Amino acid sequence: MVYLLSSQSLLDMLGDELAMKAWTGTVQANSIKLSSVSIGQALYQIEQEQDANLRAELDDALEKTIRSLQIYEGIVPFDASAARTWSKLMRMKLLHQDGSNPIEVSSESRMVVATALAKGFTLVDAARPFHSTVQRLKVISP
Amino acid sequence: MVMKLGFLTALQDLPVQDNSELEKALAELLISHLFDQPLTVRKARDNFSSVNRLARQGNLQIIKGAPGEETVILSVKDLAAIIKAAVREMTFAEALDVSGFKPARQRIELTEGLRVGHDLALNVKKVKSKQIEASAAL
Numbered sequence: 001m002v003y004l005l006s007s008q009s010l011l012d013m014l015g016d017e018l019a020m021k022a023w024t025g026t027v028q029a030n031s032i033k034l035s036s037v038s039i040g041q042a043l044y045q046i047e048q049e050q051d052a053n054l055r056a057e058l059d060d061a062l063e064k065t066i067r068s069l070q071i072y073e074g075i076v077p078f079d080a081s082a083a084r085t086w087s088k089l090m091r092m093k094l095l096h097q098d099g100s101n102p103i104e105v106s107s108e109s110r111m112v113v114a115t116a117l118a119k120g121f122t123l124v125d126a127a128r129p130f131h132s133t134v135q136r137l138k139v140i141s142p
Numbered sequence: 143m144v145m146k147l148g149f150l151t152a153l154q155d156l157p158v159q160d161n162s163e164l165e166k167a168l169a170e171l172l173i174s175h176l177f178d179q180p181l182t183v184r185k186a187r188d189n190f191s192s193v194n195r196l197a198r199q200g201n202l203q204i205i206k207g208a209p210g211e212e213t214v215i216l217s218v219k220d221l222a223a224i225i226k227a228a229v230r231e232m233t234f235a236e237a238l239d240v241s242g243f244k245p246a247r248q249r250i251e252l253t254e255g256l257r258v259g260h261d262l263a264l265n266v267k268k269v270k271s272k273q274i275e276a277s278a279a280l
Contacts, residue, residue, distance in 0.1 A: 012249055015245060057245075096255070
């Protein structure tokens with residue numbers, strides 16, 4: 001099985017979230033993929049962080065993660081097949097959070113989901129309402 | 143001739159968390175798979191053609207030294223096999239550890255939501271009017 005980290009899973013890993021940390025010890029390094037879109041999302045989010053020390057820590061952790069994954073050719077571009085899938089996902093109502101204050105999945109995160117679908121990867125993501133909305137999407141929630 | 147499978151498989155069980163433990167276990171593993179005994183510098187020098195030939199045939203050669211400072215002679219083909227065997231079986235956590243990865247002290251959350259003016263060349267009104275149901279085929 002090949003896993004694609006969601007952008008939030010990547011950030012969770014950089015921030016030492018316990019469930020993600022435990023999960024990384026159970027999977028082979030060559031089975032992990034990261035979308036180039038997630039790298040952009042993570043960098044953008046890190047840039048918004050006010051605490052300079054935390055920003056530096058996150059930047060360093062991201063850089064080491066990218067380098068580790070590059071060894072295994074684990075960085076996946078957003079290619080033509082993913083773009084075709086993404087165009088369909090953009091027409092769907094995909095909820096990141098439901099309830100009284102629903103939030104839709106961003107277009108960038110849809111690019112990551114599209115990449116998982118187009119390549120047949122299993123998305124690594126915390127449980128989200130949209131997971132059951134998207135046909136054929138395989139998800140694991142550590 | 144290439145390196146023996148038993149040696150390559152044993153590489154995957156080496157303790158990689160601690161460098162000194164790894165060096166000790168690796169030296170023991172290398173010596174246990176030697177064609178002959180580790181060589182002194184003098185013996186290696188005097189018989190270098192033979193040492194080189196054996197290494198090319200897949201019999202790696204060790205030159206004696208202080209613990210952790212022994213030297214190894216092997217072919218690029220065997221080095222590639224070692225790297226392949228070691229890299230293939232590493233967990234993601236171990237790979238991160240080897241890279242010097244240190245997690246930040248706090249996690250941050252990704253901003254989600256479709257934002258007008260930030261989406262990629264989309265006519266948002268048009269997109270909203272065309273939203274389709276969950277069963278859409280992908």
